[in-house]
């Protein structure tokens with residue numbers, strides 16, 4: 548199948564307040580990664596208070612990128628204890644992504660989830676999260692040093708071991724890789740119908756896929772979008788995603 552065609556990939560949006568106005572935004576590194584990693588065209592999907600009809604949106608797309616974001620999923624969505632005052636949450640994003648994810652899986656739309664998007668995929672399948680990995684006791688430090696330069700924050704932080712026989716192992720020849728680490732939360736109980744694709748040295752789940760998915764459906768706790776073209780492993784992931792998006796495009800148009 549030719550690689551010249553550029554599929555249309557929906558990119559989820561965070562909401563934030565700018566002055567007195569709520570705005571919807573997707574980080575440039577996510578948008579650029581769609582262009583340079585997947586040779587595709589990014590389209591931002593807003594997280595409106597009354598979410599748009601996700602099945603209608605998805606029917607016009609070839610893929611879905613569920614981005615990372617600094618906010619946390621509201622804990623009630625996975626029966627977690629309230630996070631307490633000052634918690635950074637984005638309920639409009641939760642409402643949108645937690646509908647888009649199952650709908651994309653049902654419709655066979657290729658999906659790549661990153662960091663918050665990885666956590667959302669787990670919650671969308673009924674899984675739970677640790678709200679503060681650093682308080683659990685068994686985990687290494689998964690947070691970035693916010694005072695460090697960006698290239699350090701998103702630089703290699705720890706290894707992952709890729710599970711044999713899974714989606715990730717089918718696209719890469721090495722069973723270990725180095726990844727960055729920019730998160731405080733992580734998977735506690737795995738959602739039903741998800742496969743573990745990779746783990747950190749402390750056992751934390753770092754990548755998941757959907758069992759018996761009709762199409763590519765992978766989510767990772769790290770950030771392959773960051774300077775995607777400079778990292779072979781990141782490019783491998785994006786190119787596998789892109790190939791699934793191109794297949795979806797031709798199926799959609801036939």
Ligand SMILES: N[C@@H](CCC(=O)NCCCC(=O)O)C(=O)O
Nearest residue numbers: 615616617618662663730731732
């Ligand atoms: N809030 C969650 C999610 C972490 C996450 O997605 N970080 C990304 C930071 C910004 C970005 O690179 O887009 C957690 O801390 O676990």
